[in-house]
Amino acid sequence: MKQVAPHEKRAVALSVLYFFLLFGSYSLVKPVRDAMGTVYGVAHLQELFTATLLASLVFAPLYSGLASRIRLASFLPWVYLFVAVTMLLFYALFAGGRQERAVAASFYVWVSTFNLLIISVFWSFMADLYSRSQAKRLFGFIAAGGTLGGIAGPAAATLLATRIGNHNLVLIGAAGFAATALVVRALAAEKERLLAAGGEAQRSSLARALPGNPFDGFRLLLQSRFLLLLALFLLLMTWISTIVYFQLGELITHAFASRDARTQAYGQIDLAVNSCALLIQLFGTGRLIARFGVGTGLLLNPIIMILAFLAIAFSPVLLVLGGMQIVRRVAEYAIAKPAREMLFTAVGQDSRYKAKNVIDTVVYRFGDFSSAWVSAFILPYGVLGLAIFGVAVSAVWFPVAWLLGRRYENSRTDGVVS
Numbered sequence: 001m002k003q004v005a006p007h008e009k010r011a012v013a014l015s016v017l018y019f020f021l022l023f024g025s026y027s028l029v030k031p032v033r034d035a036m037g038t039v040y041g042v043a044h045l046q047e048l049f050t051a052t053l054l055a056s057l058v059f060a061p062l063y064s065g066l067a068s069r070i071r072l073a074s075f076l077p078w079v080y081l082f083v084a085v086t087m088l089l090f091y092a093l094f095a096g097g098r099q100e101r102a103v104a105a106s107f108y109v110w111v112s113t114f115n116l117l118i119i120s121v122f123w124s125f126m127a128d129l130y131s132r133s134q135a136k137r138l139f140g141f142i143a144a145g146g147t148l149g150g151i152a153g154p155a156a157a158t159l160l161a162t163r164i165g166n167h168n169l170v171l172i173g174a175a176g177f178a179a180t181a182l183v184v185r186a187l188a189a190e191k192e193r194l195l196a197a198g199g200e201a202q203r204s205s206l207a208r209a210l211p212g213n214p215f216d217g218f219r220l221l222l223q224s225r226f227l228l229l230l231a232l233f234l235l236l237m238t239w240i241s242t243i244v245y246f247q248l249g250e251l252i253t254h255a256f257a258s259r260d261a262r263t264q265a266y267g268q269i270d271l272a273v274n275s276c277a278l279l280i281q282l283f284g285t286g287r288l289i290a291r292f293g294v295g296t297g298l299l300l301n302p303i304i305m306i307l308a309f310l311a312i313a314f315s316p317v318l319l320v321l322g323g324m325q326i327v328r329r330v331a332e333y334a335i336a337k338p339a340r341e342m343l344f345t346a347v348g349q350d351s352r353y354k355a356k357n358v359i360d361t362v363v364y365r366f367g368d369f370s371s372a373w374v375s376a377f378i379l380p381y382g383v384l385g386l387a388i389f390g391v392a393v394s395a396v397w398f399p400v401a402w403l404l405g406r407r408y409e410n411s412r413t414d415g416v417v418s
Helices: 006-040 042-067 072-096 100-129 132-164 166-197 216-223 225-255 259-292 294-314 318-346 349-381 383-409
Strands: none
Touching (some): 006 100, 006 166, 006 259, 042 072, 042 349, 072 166, 100 132, 100 166, 100 318, 100 349, 132 166, 132 259, 216 225, 216 349, 225 259, 225 294, 225 349, 225 383, 259 294, 259 318, 294 318, 294 383, 318 349, 349 383
């Protein structure tokens, strides 16, 4: 790819492999998580979202506290090894077949807690490795690694769910997370090589623990207007995602009777999303951001969602809603997500790991929690009620995206946005 300079090739290759293994492993267990949600009951999903928010409130300061005590080069791989161990524990619980509803709820909550953490850690590392100018060239291409994993994971889930069962999918996912940890170690060494050679990269070091205490992430967030605006952008995006999730879960529950068939349906949607997003990430994201700016990438999703919710209001059926979910997630993964992650190249290292973790976990899960209860309240009035609510949220999301993009684009390219 022309946008990758010769001295960047090894770092970019490792970054792509890192995201492929990470997102592929998560995407393999994600349909299992969604199916476990239907086992617990779609009418009670808001309870699982509440439990996930509480778990995020515990793990965010725990993560920040450990990052303040262990040097980053050692700490980051252990994040993924810990997730691999928990997957082995759930494999044993699923194989035992006892307390099915309680195990299903626990698995749903834990996967919904760690999935944001591990992806947040990935993008924190990317923002701490590549400079602002590199991010504009490379983040779309690197995101394609995650999309490839997002294709491989759902494809495997679709193919294997009814053949080997959910518990064996979880076992395969555990192996993938363990392999991810090995790649993280290699990429940490590559960052030090780039710095030693004087190549273009963030000048921060992984050979140290971050200073401060477990609650620094919250402090850094509250002290920065830029980070607060970014948090609001993510909160509104989460509301949209949760509204669609509730609508889709309700229709899939009625359309498919068995748990494995629901896993297969979710896997097919994920496969379609990631296949379309891959083409855009490889050939369109970098060009679009370079030509129109990060702000345009942030604005795309609110525009799409206003149109999509209007379509749902007129035709609230599974085919239309499934298509809307695909379009929404393609735009998010291919454009909005890389654009949002570029914003963190303009903040300090502490904020990249600590404040970003709070935004990506606690703020995100608060969005899930709040919109889940609102969605549960509106759901008895039908999909039409949720669609109207979605249009209103998207209309607020648009000016927030515009303000955030403008603040970033107008900042100094070598400075830190406050």
